[in-house]
Amino acid sequence: MTNLKRWLQRPLQPVPLKVAIILLVIALLGFADASYLTIEHYRGVIPPCSVVSGCETVLTSTYSKVLGIPVSLLGVVFYLVLLVGVFAYIDTKKTFLLKWTLALTFFGFIGTLWFLYLQAFVLHSFCVYCLGSAATSTLLFMGAIWVFSKYTVTDTLAA
Amino acid sequence: MNTKRIIFWVCFAIILILIVWGLIVAMGKPVTQTGISGTAPEVTAVDHVAGATSTSVSTLIEYSDFQCPACKSYYPLVEKLMSEASTTVRLVYRHYPLPQHQNALLAARASEAASLQGKFWDMYRLLFENQETWDELSDTSARNVFSGYAEQLSLDLTRYAADLDSAAVKSRISADQDAAQAIGVNSTPTFFVNGKAVVTPSTYDQFKALVTASATTSTP
Numbered sequence: 597m598t599n600l601k602r603w604l605q606r607p608l609q610p611v612p613l614k615v616a617i618i619l620l621v622i623a624l625l626g627f628a629d630a631s632y633l634t635i636e637h638y639r640g641v642i643p644p645c646s647v648v649s650g651c652e653t654v655l656t657s658t659y660s661k662v663l664g665i666p667v668s669l670l671g672v673v674f675y676l677v678l679l680v681g682v683f684a685y686i687d688t689k690k691t692f693l694l695k696w697t698l699a700l701t702f703f704g705f706i707g708t709l710w711f712l713y714l715q716a717f718v719l720h721s722f723c724v725y726c727l728g729s730a731a732t733s734t735l736l737f738m739g740a741i742w743v744f745s746k747y748t749v750t751d752t753l754a755a
Numbered sequence: 756m757n758t759k760r761i762i763f764w765v766c767f768a769i770i771l772i773l774i775v776w777g778l779i780v781a782m783g784k785p786v787t788q789t790g791i792s793g794t795a796p797e798v799t800a801v802d803h804v805a806g807a808t809s810t811s812v813s814t815l816i817e818y819s820d821f822q823c824p825a826c827k828s829y830y831p832l833v834e835k836l837m838s839e840a841s842t843t844v845r846l847v848y849r850h851y852p853l854p855q856h857q858n859a860l861l862a863a864r865a866s867e868a869a870s871l872q873g874k875f876w877d878m879y880r881l882l883f884e885n886q887e888t889w890d891e892l893s894d895t896s897a898r899n900v901f902s903g904y905a906e907q908l909s910l911d912l913t914r915y916a917a918d919l920d921s922a923a924v925k926s927r928i929s930a931d932q933d934a935a936q937a938i939g940v941n942s943t944p945t946f947f948v949n950g951k952a953v954v955t956p957s958t959y960d961q962f963k964a965l966v967t968a969s970a971t972t973s974t975p
Contacts, residue, residue: 624770624774627771627774628774628778630920632776632778632782635775635778635782635876637784639782639957642943644823644825644854644942644943644945644955645820645823645824645825645826645942645943646807646852646853646941646942647853647854650971652823652824652825653824653855653856656824676771679767679771681856683764683767687760687763687764696807721855755796
């Protein structure tokens with residue numbers, strides 16, 4: 597937490613294009629996954645109940661909505677903001693755009709932990725699509741930590 | 756903003772739109788049933804049958820679970836179909852309570868206990884129509900709710916309570932489930948039309964077309 601605060605107080609050095617593209621691809625996967633669940637929600641289609649999956653339990657639970665908004669739609673917005681942020685960085689090379697975009701992955705990760713807890717300990721069922729989004733969200737958070745630790749301007753560099 | 760950057764952003768937006776559009780198109784197609792390796796067992800005297808009484812009509816067999824949200828979402832479609840095509844389609848309900856649904860087996864037993872007093876389809880409707888009221892209850896509370904339904908249906912409650920936990924009722928449900936597992940049914944609802952597994956339709960029109968098309972082609 598202290599590290600995160602310190603990282604956000606300092607500027608970021610330019611990050612190689614390939615790193616930004618990797619982040620973009622992961623966010624794209626998360627966007628596709630969350631879009632799938634959102635479309636399914638608004639089409640009113642409930643996936644069949646399978647012997648090996650509890651997807652329908654998760655997707656029809658009271659936790660699948662926040663203030664009436666499907667969690668998957670919040671996921672779409674989250675990944676869309678990340679995509680636009682990373683893409684804007686690739687376009688403009690302005691590092692503050694990447695820094696604040698990556699900072700958002702922290703909130704995504706907190707959300708991921710909460711929903712994993714709900715699936716494991718409250719609903720006792722896992723939805724493979726939700727786990728897919730948890731994976732992309734976690735990867736983006738780990739990527740953000742790596743970028744911050746490697747590319748944040750340090751005192752030595754600043755001097 | 757120069758032209759190159761505009762193209763850059765337009766391409767980005769097009770990729771996102773294509774992803775969403777591709778998903779919408781792909782998801783509009785009916786879900787394919789996988790893993791089913793045989794035909795549904797023949798309809799027998801112990802089956803729960805509604806609709807047409809003749810054996811020469813189209814037979815729709817549903818493997819279902821009273822606590823399954825997807826089965827509940829198909830319930831109004833099945834009801835509508837049976838109200839519109841009750842002379843040309845016969846519906847057969849078979850049990851497939853899934854282990855992740857804590858009250859599904861108890862609900863199936865409640866329907867069988869009601870069946871022994873001639874009220875299977877009434878209990879079937881009450882269970883689906885009120886699924887949200889009992890799906891997350893404890894075993895004891897669910898029993899109380901189901902007893903309430905039995906009372907509502909004017910069942911002999913003493914007999915109902917005894918049948919609910921009887922070995923005969925439990926084995927009746929296991930028999931449905933074992934037969935389904937033997938042919939590879941692994942999800943609910945799974946529909947068979949004239950013995951053959953069909954893709955789960957997305958809309959009522961698809962559903963009706965699927966069943967009634969078979970009705971016109973089924974052999975006596």
